[in-house]
Amino acid sequence: MEDHDPIERETPDVAEQSEHDGASIENGVMLVVNQSRIKPPFSVVLATLLYCAEFITASVMCSMYHKTEDTVWLGFTISFVLVPAVLIQMALTFFHRDLGRDRPLVLFLHLLLLGPVVRCLEALVVYYKAGKKEEPYVTISRKIGLKRGHDMPMEWEIGHSERKLAAHRNAFKRTALIQAFLGSTPQLTLQLYATIQEKYFLPTRVALMVITLVSITYGALVCSVLAIQIRYDNYKVRLRPGAYVCMIVWRGLEIATRITSLVLFSTALVHWMIPVGLVNLLFFFFLPWAEFWARRGTLPENVEKNFSKLGTTVVLCMFTLLYACINVFCWSAVQLDLSHRELIEKKQRWDRLAVYYTARFAENCLLIGLWYVHKSDFYEYVCAPMLVVQLVVCYGMAVLFMLLFYQYFHPCKRLFKHNVHDCLHCVCFKGRGRGRGSGEPRNSYSTNATMVLVADELPPGIASRPDDRETDILDIMEAA
Numbered sequence: 001m002e003d004h005d006p007i008e009r010e011t012p013d014v015a016e017q018s019e020h021d022g023a024s025i026e027n028g029v030m031l032v033v034n035q036s037r038i039k040p041p042f043s044v045v046l047a048t049l050l051y052c053a054e055f056i057t058a059s060v061m062c063s064m065y066h067k068t069e070d071t072v073w074l075g076f077t078i079s080f081v082l083v084p085a086v087l088i089q090m091a092l093t094f095f096h097r098d099l100g101r102d103r104p105l106v107l108f109l110h111l112l113l114l115g116p117v118v119r120c121l122e123a124l125v126v127y128y129k130a131g132k133k134e135e136p137y138v139t140i141s142r143k144i145g146l147k148r149g150h151d152m153p154m155e156w157e158i159g160h161s162e163r164k165l166a167a168h169r170n171a172f173k174r175t176a177l178i179q180a181f182l183g184s185t186p187q188l189t190l191q192l193y194a195t196i197q198e199k200y201f202l203p204t205r206v207a208l209m210v211i212t213l214v215s216i217t218y219g220a221l222v223c224s225v226l227a228i229q230i231r232y233d234n235y236k237v238r239l240r241p242g243a244y245v246c247m248i249v250w251r252g253l254e255i256a257t258r259i260t261s262l263v264l265f266s267t268a269l270v271h272w273m274i275p276v277g278l279v280n281l282l283f284f285f286f287l288p289w290a291e292f293w294a295r296r297g298t299l300p301e302n303v304e305k306n307f308s309k310l311g312t313t314v315v316l317c318m319f320t321l322l323y324a325c326i327n328v329f330c331w332s333a334v335q336l337d338l339s340h341r342e343l344i345e346k347k348q349r350w351d352r353l354a355v356y357y358t359a360r361f362a363e364n365c366l367l368i369g370l371w372y373v374h375k376s377d378f379y380e381y382v383c384a385p386m387l388v389v390q391l392v393v394c395y396g397m398a399v400l401f402m403l404l405f406y407q408y409f410h411p412c413k414r415l416f417k418h419n420v421h422d423c424l425h426c427v428c429f430k431g432r433g434r435g436r437g438s439g440e441p442r443n444s445y446s447t448n449a450t451m452v453l454v455a456d457e458l459p460p461g462i463a464s465r466p467d468d469r470e471t472d473i474l475d476i477m478e479a480a
Contacts, residue, residue, distance in 0.1 A: 038130050038162055041123045047172040048120040050215045051088070051179055055081060055113070057208040058187065064204060076190050084183030088175045089115045095171040116175065123168040130161035173222050180219025181325040184212040185259070192263045213256065220251035220330050227333035228411065230344050243409035246401050253398035254330050257364065257391050265367040268374040276367075277328070284324035288336035297339025319343065331356055357399055364395055 058081045065074035089110040096119075098106060109118045158166075191209050195201060224247050229237050266273035299312050316338055326332040335352065337345040368388050375384060 038127065038165065041120075041127055041165055041168060043176075044120050044123045044168050044172045046218065047176045047179070048116045050211065050218065051085075051116045051175075053211050054179070054184065054187070054208070054215060055085065057204065057211055061191075061202075061204050061208055064202070073190070073194050077187070080183055080187040080190060084179050085113045087178050087182060089113060091175055091178060092116065092119055092171055095174065096167070116172070119168060119171065123165060126161055126164045126168070130159075130165075173226065176215075176222050177219050177322060177326070180216045180222075181322060181329065184215040184219070185255075185325065185329050188212040188216065189259055189263055192259065193266060196263065196267050213252070216255050216329070217248060217252045220255060220326075221247055223326060223330075223333045224251070230334065230342075231346055232411075233346075237411050239411050240409065243405060243411065246405040246409050250398050250401035250405060251330060253394045253401070257395040257398065258329050258360070260391060261364045261367045261371075264371040264375075268371045268376065280328045281324050284327040285320055288320055288323065288338055292338040295339060297337075299338070316343075327356075357402075361395060361399070365392060368392070 058077055062074055062077050062081075065071075065077060092115045093107070093110055098110075106115075106118060109115060188209055191205050191212070195205060195209075221244070225239065228239075262273070262277075265276070299309065299316070320336065320338075323332055323334075323336055331353065335345040335349055336343060368391055372384055372388055
């Protein structure tokens with residue numbers, strides 16, 4: 001899968017940047033040569049800390065289950081720890097291509113499930129060594145900057161250190177998704193279910209639940225940011241702190257209410273929980289393959305050069321499984337296209353977004369309603385109607401924060417043909433607008449396939465140049 005993650009560095013204003021050493025403006029393109037402003041690999045450190053914290057806390061929880069002879073909870077807890085850990089080791093080895101290199105110590109540490117730790121240490125060593133000696137650049141990254149009314153094409157010379165750090169960041173973003181949705185989500189669901197069934201709280205279990213919730217929220221945040229970067233790969237994407245806060249609240253509420261609804265339903269109707277989960281998982285797993293067969297597409301050949309057709313199919317199945325697990329608990333923010341060389345459909349499907357949240361809201365309400373009807377006597381000590389209202393309101397707030405993000409905090413909102421306000425205005429005043437008499441009909445949001453401007457609709461400040469695609473030399477993620 002081709003990457004589109006821009007360099008994680010500060011981008012000053014055009015006027016301010018020209019004053020810095022190592023920056024120049026030639027033919028309307030700002031060339032930034034300064035390579036010393038590489039940002040620390042915070043995402044690598046955070047993903048490693050979450051991995052270690054969840055692994056250690058789950059191990060302590062397993063020892064407690066072993067002492068109390070809770071074999072069922074013990075077996076599931078071990079499975080939800082080891083399965084994602086093994087997949088993470090395989091993913092890191094695959095992304096860094098270590099099997100064809102002579103690194104026995106690193107491979108041994110991967111066997112001990114310490115791969116993320118050693119990779120994090122490697123990234124930190126690369127960061128602290130960067131800038132101490134001059135190094136030639138290996139490629140150039142070109143983006144269009146959108147900041148304070150300026151639409152300036154910009155170029156960065158990418159050095160070896162920056163390229164290595166980008167490779168580490170990309171690998172850890174994928175491991176964060178694996179950890180969040182193949183390990184943390186089932187782990188949180190299990191521990192919350194065990195807490196309700198046993199009717200008491202354990203401090204270690206509460207700590208594990210908090211860590212897993214943070215891990216899932218971070219994984220969902222990575223999904224949203226990657227979706228933006230893939231959709232707007234020609235632009236310098238920089239999110240403000242307000243955007244991160246809005247996305248964290250949106251994703252946190254969405255995931256918490258979804259898992260709570262599933263757990264409450266499972267406590268009332270235990271035997272129906274497996275069919276509900278399987279239907280959700282299988283639907284999202286086979287949906288990309290059904291579209292692939294309907295389009296009569298062919299398998300991409302750039303997943304890995306040494307892979308056969310069978311190997312490519314296995315990798316795509318694992319990728320689709322991760323996609324399905326994400327959509328079971330929250331919106332993945334991307335759509336798969338298994339015939340495309342990047343495996344991701346770049347066109348933003350707002351109709352699918354609306355259908356997903358509408359269907360998910362109805363499903364959550366149905367699950368909560370069935371739980372309320374069939375709840376056990378234990379919930380007599382809980383205000384059940386208030387709990388139902390809280391879950392419905394929290395999911396509604398999650399959708400509200402999502403709309404606020406697209407309306408006010410999206411980094412590329414200037415490129416939107418219609419924003420959320422226009423959509424609501426069009427829906428609410430559709431009938432009133434028809435009665436105004438003659439006039440030029442306004443473009444309806446519901447009739448547009450996307451809210452983003454296409455090439456021939458770009459504003460004057462962002463001219464589309466055909467040669468950009470030819471001279472867009474090796475985005476940093478392609479180089480990685």
